Amino acid sequence: MRMRRRLVRALVRPLALAAAVTALSAGSTASVAADRAVIGGFPVDASQSPWTVALSSRDRFGGTRSGQFCGGAAVGRTTVLTAAHCMDRDVLGGPPERVKDLKVITGRTDLLADRDGQEIAVRSAWVNPAYDGVSNIGDFAVLTLARPLPAGSVIGMAADGDPAYAPGGAATVYGWGDISGAGEYPSDLRAARVRVLPDASCEEAYPGGGADGTYDARSMLCAGEMDGGRDACQGDSGGPLVARGRLIGLVSWGIGCGRAGSPGVYMRVSDIMRTLGWR
Incomplete structure (x- = not known):
């Protein structure tokens, strides 16, 4: 498989890309986590950060870890911010609107605990058209959910000068x-x-x-x-x-x-x- 240069950088956080390429190269639908994870960290319960959501596609990344491949932040009950490169064709295998099972997972501490929390379908994804995959400038996307997240699941945003x-x-x-x-x-x-x-x-x-x-x-x-x-x-x-x-x-x-x-x-x-x- 021919890889674009940014896929082979030394862990540029477009890591969802690396995961997708690994899964496809292996010819497997086994789950592969996509982008950056926490180094030098500690466990935390989802109730302590209810605005932290997981992006999921079992069709693309398999059932293990609930199909998680990126993260996101809920800034409205139907609005989630994430990285533009998480919505890249190289990650999802096509544009996000063609990923029929694209969801966010909320209220789930352990991705293996499928019965915990909720999985909410992504109704639409707006990817910043100014995103540049070489410089990484403009790396954000806005997801609109099919139904509201639970009350209390939203975090406020810090404006200029905060x-x-x-x-x-x-x-x-x-x-x-x-x-x-x-x-x-x-x-x-x-x-x-x-x-x-x-x-x-x-x-x-x-x-x-x-x-x-x-x-x-x-x-x-x-x-x-x-x-x-x-x-x-x-x-x-x-x-x-x-x-x-x-x-x-x-x-x-x-x-x-x-x-x-x-x-x-x-x-x-x-x-x-x-x-x-x-x-």
């Missing part, structure tokens, strides 16, 4: 992704505590001009630890980064998982709000 974006501040990233960087996918939801880093740190780590993406301070933010350790990883793409009780980022890309000098890059929610005209 102190939640201040460098040095504490934040938490959530997901069902890889916990080792070596393909070790848990079935239960996990979280990792990270720090919001100065834009200069990511500008230095990802200056552009190569295959590793370009850090754009207006539309992205940087979080993690510069000496490595806690981070998102494969299977976590599109999942929420939360600070001061508000959504500030969506897991997007980076190099490796928890690697020193290569912090995680997230889509800045204030820029998503500006792009969509949300207040």
